[in-house]
C-alpha cells in the first residue's frame with residue numbers, strides 16, 4: 001500500500017486534470033489570441049497510451065477522480081477511446097469532461113457508450129452576437145444543439161461554465177441562470193482569471209461572485225449557501241430558495257479556495273503542474289517514453305512536495321504563469 005499523495009500543508013490529492021491537447025476550435029479572448037497561438041508540435045503531445053499509463057501510476061498513488069480538458073479535448077480524434085481506457089483503470093472512480101461543446105453533438109453517443117456521464121460545458125452567453133464577440137467564432141447554435149443532444153442521451157450531471165467579465169457579461173448572468181433552471185443544469189460562474197495569452201487581464205474586469213449573487217437574488221429571490229457541499233470542490237454553491245436547483249461560483253479571484261486544493265495537473269505535452277498558476281513545471285513525457293513506473297511515481301511525489309500554499313492573484317507580487325490557459329489545461 002502506497003502512502004497517500006499529501007503535500008507539505010497536509011492536503012490530500014486525489015484529483016487529476018488531464019489536458020489532452022493545447023489546440024482549440026474557437027478563440028475565447030480571455031484564453032487564446034485571435035490569430036495563431038503557439039501550439040506544441042504534435043509529436044510532443046502525449047498519446048492515449050501515455051496518458052493511460054500516467055493515470056495508472058497516479059491511481060496507484062491514490063488519484064480517484066479525473067477531468068479531461070484542453071485546449072478543446074473533443075478536437076482530439078476518438079476521445080471516447082481514451083475515456084474507455086481510463087474507465088478501466090483500477091482505482092479510478094469518476095471521469096468528467098470540460099468542453100466548449102462545439103463538437104459534442106457529433107461525439108456524444110460514442111462518449112456516452114464509453115462510460116462518460118459528467119460534463120462541464122463552457123457557455124458564457126445565450127446571445128449569438130456576444131458569443132461571436134467573445135469566442136471570435138459563430139458557434140452558439142451548435143453548442144446549444146449539443147446541450148440538447150447530451151441531455152437527451154442521459155448525460156448528467158451537466159454543468160455550465162460561464163466566465164464572468166465586468167463590462168461584458170453582467171447582462172448574461174440572469175438569462176444563463178434561467179436557462180439552467182429550466183433544464184435542470186447547474187450554472188457555474190467563473191471569475192475572470194489572469195490566464196489569457198495577450199495579457200488583457202485586469203482586476204477591474206473581474207465580475208465577482210458577490211456582484212453576481214446580488215443580480216441573481218434580485219431576479220430569483222433568496223439563495224441559500226449549500227452547507228453540505230464537498231469542502232474540497234472549487235465551486236461555492238447556492239440553492240435557489242424557490243426549489244429551482246443550484247448555482248455555483250468559482251471565485252478564484254475574490255475568494256481563493258487554495259487551502260482545500262486536492263488537484264494535480266498533467267499538460268498535453270506531458271508536464272506536471274501542482275497549480276493552475278504554478279510558475280514551474282516538471283517533465284514526465286520523457287519518463288513516460290523511456291522511464292519506469294517508479295520514476296513516474298517519484299516525479300509525482302516530488303512535484304507535489306513543491307506545491308505552494310496558494311496563488312496570490314490579489315497581491316502586487318503576483319506573477320501570472322508563463323503559459324496561457326489553453327496550454328496549461330483549464
Ligand code: SAM
Pocket residue numbers: 024030031069070071072073098099100120121122161162163190191192193194195196325326329330
Ligand atoms: N475548451 C474547453 C472549455 O472551454 O471548456 C476546455 C478548456 S478551457 C481552458 C477550461 C475552462 O477554462 C473553460 O470552461 C473556461 O470557462 C475557463 N477559462 C478559460 N480562460 C479563462 C480565464 N482567463 N479566466 C477564467 N476562466 C477561464
Ligand code: SF4
Pocket residue numbers: 024025026027028031032070071072100122325326
Ligand atoms: Fe478554447 Fe476553452 Fe480556451 Fe475557449 S476557454 S479558447 S474553448 S480552450
